[in-house]
Amino acid sequence: MAYETIIVDVENHVAQITLNRPDALNALNDELMKELADALSAAQDNEKVRCIIITGSEKAFAAGADIAMMKDKSFVEAFSGDLFTPETEQIMRIRKPIIAAVSGYALGGGCELAMMCDFIICSETAKFGQPEINLGVVAGIGGTQRLTRIVGKSKAMDMNLTGRFMDAEEAERSGLASRVVPCKKLLEEAQSAAQKIAEKSMISVMVVKEAVNRAYEVPLREGLLFERRMFHALFATEDQSEGMSAFLEKREAQFRDK
Numbered sequence: 630m631a632y633e634t635i636i637v638d639v640e641n642h643v644a645q646i647t648l649n650r651p652d653a654l655n656a657l658n659d660e661l662m663k664e665l666a667d668a669l670s671a672a673q674d675n676e677k678v679r680c681i682i683i684t685g686s687e688k689a690f691a692a693g694a695d696i697a698m699m700k701d702k703s704f705v706e707a708f709s710g711d712l713f714t715p716e717t718e719q720i721m722r723i724r725k726p727i728i729a730a731v732s733g734y735a736l737g738g739g740c741e742l743a744m745m746c747d748f749i750i751c752s753e754t755a756k757f758g759q760p761e762i763n764l765g766v767v768a769g770i771g772g773t774q775r776l777t778r779i780v781g782k783s784k785a786m787d788m789n790l791t792g793r794f795m796d797a798e799e800a801e802r803s804g805l806a807s808r809v810v811p812c813k814k815l816l817e818e819a820q821s822a823a824q825k826i827a828e829k830s831m832i833s834v835m836v837v838k839e840a841v842n843r844a845y846e847v848p849l850r851e852g853l854l855f856e857r858r859m860f861h862a863l864f865a866t867e868d869q870s871e872g873m874s875a876f877l878e879k880r881e882a883q884f885r886d887k
């Protein structure tokens with residue numbers, strides 16, 4: 630399918646989705662969010678795809694929801710339209726791993742989109758922020774909730790109340806980003822992480838994603854039980870037998886997602 634606001638490349642089992650509204654620093658509008666959700670669902674359905682990367686430009690991953698699009702909305706329009714909710718729910722239903730490769734600005738909805746991904750690799754120039762407070766509103770798709778769970782109350786309050794930006798070093802230190810790399814190496818690093826994931830058994834990969842995400846939803850005892858039962862369940866797979874045999878036979882495992 631041809632998209633207007635994103636570019637999709639599928640190569641070596643990885644779908645790379647590049648946000649592409651350069652004139653607006655990849656600000657998220659209805660069209661972009663619909664296309665992104667559609668491309669992610671297509672990647673989910675494509676058997677060749679084993680990992681997904683979402684990225685932007687060198688200057689901006691995404692500078693937030695499109696302010697021009699939102700400016701004249703009434704309460705009723707905002708409430709009834711429920712901006713981006715169907716798309717974010719569609720994104721959250723993707724079972725394959727999604728890496729956010731962030732360079733430059735990841736602000737407002739851009740930071741929130743990055744946090745919806747499974748982990749964030751960023752470049753040294755990355756700047757994360759929830760500056761909605763400067764617009765007389767607040768975060769709307771996770772900036773007060775996901776950010777708090779990721780970096781804790783103090784930093785989440787600081788970012789949401791002052792609207793200040795967090796640089797790459799602070800983002801890594803706070804657990805928001807998993808790795809920081811030089812700008813020129815960002816996609817190489819994200820691709821290499823995606824390739825590593827693509828080599829694993831897809832069943833274990835999807836279980837990891839479900840189990841880690843469950844840590845945000847349920848009490849520890851329930852999360853541990855879910856993990857343990859999934860661990861037990863994986864003994865029903867051929868990939869468990871192959872993985873353990875390969876280790877003992879000192880060879881590379883050949884996983885078949887079975």
Ligand code: HXC
Nearest residue numbers: 652653654656692693694695696697734736737738769770
């Ligand atoms: C619409 C945007 C935009 C945005 C940038 N642009 N961010 N357009 N919505 N969020 C446009 C600018 O208007 C400008 O267009 C062009 O992109 C380049 O931006 P500049 O501001 O000229 O660039 P620069 O001076 O380098 O500043 C970069 C910036 C700044 C610091 C990122 O653009 C900025 O503060 N942007 C807004 C960030 C923000 O408040 N995000 C939160 C949005 S609310 P022209 O046509 O003039 O060249 C949100 C809510 C989410 O995200 C919840 C949804 C449910």
